[in-house]
Amino acid sequence: MGKNGPIDVIVMNSHGVGQVCNVHRLPRRGETMEAWNWHVEEDGGKGATVSVALGRLGVSTGYIGKVGYDPWGDMGDTWMSESGVDTTYMYRDHSVSTGTGLIMIDDDGLNTIVDGDSACRALTVDEIHDAIAAMSEAKVFITGFGMPFQKALAGARIAKEKYGMTTFCNASPLPSEPLGDLGFVDYLVVNDVEGRVLCGLPEDSETPFEEICHQVVATYHCNGVIMTCGAEGSAVLDGDDYFFVRGTKVKAVYTIGAGDGYLAATAAGLVWGKTLREACEWASKYAAYKVTREGTMTNRPGEGYPPLSDVEEWMKSLQE
Known part of the structure; x- marks a missing residue:
């Protein structure tokens, strides 16, 4: 039970903050050099982004993760809380620092990213169990590999086997x-x-999407696969039922966070009683709308993950 009532979706994944700066060129070994336009990007790890998207859709969401006692942890708590997410189980720990990344962009627009460790490395299985037990009324559990994958899978196992939740696992980044x-x-x-990588195929393989989905299920014994395919759409295998959801054509202005938005919107659809096919079709349109808006966490008008009222108005306009 969350502090504001029953929880429908639990999200357990990383929170981190990216710092961005411009440089004329990438630094040489041992060199100190100037940078400008240094700022904190209004974007978090996959746990925070999925949670915020769900919260803005009006879905009762509880977050599980670990951060440090630092401004970056405070920032994640603020972003999620302002979106209506319950952060009771955003554990704080003096022994860790909230994950941060540094993105340096040179004059040619090329970037180098230094990505820090997820503070969720310090999250214990006992803490995971306690948090899930406290929100055991949840219908859906979402995790992913922005945190150590063994702990993500431990959480999914507890949520499924002990509490019967529908479990989603975003296998990104793929572990070695x-x-x-x-x-x-x-x-x-x-x-x-x-x-394709999970199937041992070359990244440019032209193997049909349906075949890839079936091979993933045969290899890893999950019930199904949701595979996003960029602007083309998404391939979905639900038990024995395969279907493809075609993408909605839009003029994209900001594609970061689109996949996390799609996942959040799919989970929201299930909570609202949609079938998986219906949920994925709705989520595909949601993700298309999201990429027409700048940013992810920002809540300035017309930016970031949209509130449900904006989504419904936009989807209505598609039918006119």
Whole structure:
């Protein structure tokens, strides 16, 4: 039970903050050089972004993760809380620092990213269990590999086997170690490149999406696969039922966070009683709308993950 009532969706994944700066060129070894336009990007890790998207859709959401006692942890708490997300189980720990990344962009527009460790490395299985137990009324559990994948999978196993939740696992970034049997995962969420890698195929393989989905299920024993395929749409295997959701054509201005938005919107659809097919179709349109808006966490008018009222108005305009 959340502090504001029953929780419908639990999200357990990383929170981190990116710092961005411009440089004329990338620094040489041992060099100190000037940078400008240094700022904190209004974007978080996959746990925070999915949570914020769900909260703005009006879905009762509880977050599980770990951050430090620092401004970056405060920032994530603020972003999620302002979107209506319950952060009771955003554990704070003096022994860790909230994950941060540094993105340096040179004069040619090329970037180098230094990505810090997720503070969720310090999240214990006991803490995960306690948090899930406290929100055991939730219908859906979402996790992913922005945190150590073994702990993400431990959470999914608890949510599924002990409390019967529908479990989603976003397998990004793919770990270098074997995933093992994922029979407790209802839907493994990947993009088309990750799907090919999981099947041992070349990244440019032209293997049909349906075949990739079936091979992933046969290998990892999850119930189904949701595979996003960029602007083309998404390929979905739900048990024995395969379908493809075509993308909605829009003029994209900001594609970061579109996949997290799609996942959040799919979970929201299930909470609202939609079938998986209906939920994915709605989520595909939601993600198309999202990429027409700048940013992710920002809540300035017309920016970031949209509130449900804006989404419904936009989708209505598609039918006119």
